[in-house]
Amino acid sequence: MGKLRTAYPNALAIERPALEGEGNGRAGADHRRVRIQDLFASFYAEVSGCPMEEAAMQTLQTLVDRLEQEARQA
Structure with missing residues (x-):
């Protein structure tokens, strides 16, 4: 927090809801x-x-398909 306050002196706290289990449940997914x-x-x-x-x-699907195809050919 000290490093953060050098750039943002009015910062009070850092909230990380995904790490605290308050998020939408996707944080634990592999x-x-x-x-x-x-x-x-x-x-x-x-x-x-x-x-x-x-x-x-x-x-996006088209791009991913193209990249996967190129990776298989390489």
Whole structure:
């Protein structure tokens, strides 16, 4: 907290609801067992405050499929 106060002198505390069990239950999930698309969609929703649109999900799926295909060929 001391390092944080050097940049933000008015900071009172750090809250981490996901680590305290107050989050939406996804914090304990093993990220290696979650599909990349779902992991990114969760990240997007957390950052933007709204879920990804269907068109964006389809674009993401296309990109992931292409990357996986390239990885298999390499």
